[in-house]
Amino acid sequence: MDLLNNIYTALPLVFSLQVIATMVLGTVVGIAIGALPGLSATMGIAVLIPLTFSMEPLAALGMIAGIYNGAMYGGSIPAILLRIPGTPAGIATVYDGYPMAQQGRAKLALDVSLVSSSIGSFASAIALLLLAPPLAMLALKFGPADYFWLAVFGLSTIAVLMSDSPVKGLLSACFGLTIGMIGIDAINGQARFTFDIPELRGGVHIIVLLTGLYALPPAIDLALGKLAFDGRKLEIPDDHEAFRWRGLIPVWIRSSGIGIVIGIIPALGGNIAALLSWNEQRRADKDSTRYGKGAPEGVAAAECANNADTAATLIPAITLGVPGNAVAAVILGALLVHGLRPGPDLFTNNATTVYGFMLTMLVTAVLMFLIGRFGSKIYIHVLRVPPALLAPMILCLTVIGVYSVHNSMFEVCLMLGFGLIGFVMEKLRIPTAPAVLAVILGPMAEEAFRRALLISRGDYTYLVASPISWGLLMLIALTALTPVFRKFRQGKAVSAAVENS
Template sequence: MDTFLNIVNAAPGLLDPYVILAMIVGTAVGIAVGALPGLSATMGIAVLIPLTFTMEPLVALGMIAGIYNGSMYGGSIPAILLRIPGTPAGVATVFDGHEMAKQGKARQALDISLVSSSIGSAVSAVVLLLVAPPLALVALTFGPADYFWLAVFGMTTIAIMLAGNPAKGILSACFGLCIGIVGIDGISGNERFTFGTVEFLSGIHIVVLLTGLYAIPPAIDLLLGKNAIQAGDVDLGEAAKGFRWSSLVPTWIRASAIGLTVGLIPALGGNIAALLAWQEERRYSRNKDNWGKGEPAGLAAPECANNADTGATLIPALTLGIPGNAVAAVILGALLVHGLRPGPDLFRGNADITYGFMLTMLVTSGLMFVIGKLGARAYVNVLRVPRQLLGPIILALTVVGVYAIHNSVFEVILMLAFGLVGFAMEKMAIPRAPAVLAVILGPISEENLRRSLLISQDNFAYLLQSPISIVLALLALVALASPWLPKVNWRRGGTSDAPKESD
C-alpha cells in the first residue's frame, strides 16, 4: 500500500516540462550512443553527470534513465545492420539480427528489436517499482561459493553450447580467462601479466576487447569487399508484413524472466542476460537449425533480456547501495552528486525523487519505442553508405570511441590488435562470445573461489555446502556433458540437435 501511495505522489513530478524534455533528449541521445560502436551507456551517463550539477534531481535522473534505456536498444542497430554490436549487450543480437538484414528483412529486424526492447524495459521498470526490496533479498542469499559456481556455469554453458565444436568454445573461453587476469590482483595486490607496462596495471577494458573482436573484423571484410550488404538488398517497405507477433509472446516472457534474474545478481549484466536468453530460447525451439540464420525469436530473446536487465540492476543499487553493473555504479554516483544516498533511507526520506526516477525508467521505455519507430527508416538508410566509405567510417568511430575511454593511444593499438585476433578467430570458426563472457566472469569466479577458500581455510568441501552451489555445479556438469548427449540419442535411433556454430 505504501508503495502505491508513493508512486501516486511521485507521478505528478513527471508532468514537469523540463522532466519531459530531459527524458526525450536522454532517450534520443541514448539510442545514438548505443548505435555508435565503442560507446556505451556507462560512458554516456558518465559524460552527462558533470552537466547535471545545476539541474533539479528528477530532471537529471530522467535524462539518465533515457540514456540507459535508449542505449540498450541502440546497440542493436549496428548489430543488425553492420554485424557490429554497439554495446556489449548487443553481441547475441548479431547472431540472428544481421542474418535477417542480409535476407532483406532489416526493417522487420529493427521492429522486432524495438518492440522486444520496449517490452523488456517496461517489465523491468514495473518490477523495479513494485518489488525492489523483496527481490534485493535474493541477492543477499548468494555467498562467495554460489558466485563462483554461477560464474563457472555461465562460462561452461556459453563455451560448450554456443559453438558447434566444444573444443573451439573452450579455447575461446580460455583466451578470455587469460585476458581477464591481466592487471593487479585484487586480493594480493601483485602484478600479473603486465610485462612491466604501466598501461596493463588496470587490466584490459572490456570495451577495448569487445570493439576489437566484434567491430574490426566486419570493417576488414567491408574493406575487402566481403560480406557487405547493399542498400538494394534491404526491404525499405512495410516492416514485419504478415509477421505473427503473438508467436514471440512466450519468448518475451522467458527472456524477461532471465533478464530480471541476471540483472538482480551484481556484476553480471545485460550481455550475459542476452547470451543466456538466446541459448535458452534456442533450447526451447522446435527449429534449432534456423538459429543463427535469421530466426526472429533469436533476435527477440536477447533484446528483451538485455533490456529487462536495466531496471533489475538498479534494485540492489538503490536498496542496498550495491551496483549490479558499471552503469548502475555510475548512476549511484549521479545520486550522490544530487545529495541522494542509496539505501533504505532513500525510499523514506526522498520517496518522491526515488519513485519518480523509477517511473522515468518506465516512461522512457515507451519513449524509446516512439523515437525508435520514427527513426527506423533512417537507420536502414545507413546501408546506403558506399562500402568503400563504410569500412573506414567504422574504423574511425571505433578508434574515437576507444580513445575516449581513457584518452589512451595504447588502448587504440590494443583494440586494433584484438581486431586482428578476432578476424583470425572468425576465419577459423572460433566463437568470440565465450571469450568476452570469460573476461567478465573469469575475475568473478577467481575472486569468489579464493574468498571461499580463505573463509574455509582451504577446505574445498565448503564450495558445495550451499544448496544453491550444488544446483549450479550440477547444471555446469550437465552443460559439459551436453555435446555427448546427441551422440547417445543417435546410437539409440534418435536424432541429433547439436548446436551449430553461431558466432
C-alpha cells in the same frame, strides 16, 4: 513497497532533460546500427561506451538502453526488405517478412515488426523491474563459496552453450581468464603478467577489450567488402493495408512469455527466442501452411520474442553478475566503467541508478515505437550508405573513444591488437563472448575462492558446505553434459534416417 519507493525516487532522474536526450539519441543510433547488415547491438554499445565516460551514469545507461532496444528492432528492416538479417535475432523475421515485401506488403511488415518489437521490449522491461529485485535479495544469501561456483557456472554455460564446439568456447574463456589476471593481485599486491610494462599494472581496461573484440572485426569485414549490400533501389509503398491488429494479441502474449523465459536462461539469446516463438506460432495456428509465405503473425511472433529477450537477459546480469549473452556482458562492462559493480549490493548501494536504468529500458521501448513510427522511411536511407565508408567511420570512433578514457596511445594500440585477435577468432568460428565474460567473472571467481579458503583456514570442504553450492554444482554438471546429450540425440537422428532410407 520498496519497489514502488525506488521507482518513485528514480523517475525524476529518468525524465531529466539530459537522460531523455541520451535515450532518444541512443534509440535513433541503435535503430540505424541494427538496420545495417553485419553490425549489431553489441558492436554499437562497445563503440559508444568510451564516449559515455564523461556522462552521468544514468545518462550513459539510458543511451545504452536505447541502442540495445533500437538495434533489436532495426535488424528487422533489412531482414524484411533485403532478406538480410540486420542482427542474428532477425533470422526468423526473414521467413515471413521478406515474402510480404515481395508481395508489395513491405509497409505492413515493417509496421507489424515495429509494434511487436515495442510490445516485446516493454514486456521484457516490466519483467526486469519485477524479477530483478527479488533475485537480488536471494543473492544476498550467497557466501564466498557460492559466488565462486556461480562464476564457474556462468563461465561454463557461456563457454559450452554459445559455441558449436565446446572446445572453442573453453579456449575463448581461457583467453579471457588470462587477460583478467593481468595487473596487480588484489590479495597480495604482486604484479602478474605485466612484463614490466607500467601501463599494464592496472590491468587491461574492459573497454579496451570490448571495443577491440566487438567493434573492429565488423569494420575489417566492411573494409574487405565481406559485408557488401545494395540498398539503393529500396522503396516502401505508401499504401496502407487494412489489417486486424486485434488478432495479434494472443501472438504477442505467447511470444513475450517465450522471449522473457529464454532471456533469463544464460547463453540462449534472441535468435533462439525468435526461432522458437515463430515455430510455436506456426504450430498453434490452424493453417500452418501460411507461414514462410508472408504471414504477418510470423513476423509478429519473431520480432516480439527477440525483443522480449532484451531486458530479460539483464536479470541475472545485474543481480548475480552473470550475463546471459554477449550484449549483457558488454553492458556489465559499461556498469563497471561507471563504478557500478553488478550484484545484490548494486540494489542497496546504487538503488536510484539501477532502478533508473531499468526504467530507461521501459521508456526506450516506447521511444522506439515513436521514432520508428515517424522515421521508418528515413532509416531506409541508412541502407544506402556505401559499406566502404562505414569502416573508417567505425575505426575513427573506436580510436577516439578508447583514447579519451585515459588519454593513452598504449591502450589504443592494445585495442587494435584485440581487434585483430577478434577478427581471427571470428574467422576460426571461436566465440568472443566467453572471453569477455571470463574477464568479468574470472577475477570474481578467484577472489571468492581465495576468500573462502581464508575464512575456512584452508578447508576445501567449505566450498561444498551450503545447499546453494550443491545446487550450482548440479547446474554446472548439467551444462557440461549438454554437448554429450546433443551428440547422442544427433546420433539417434542419423541412425533413424539411415534405417528409413
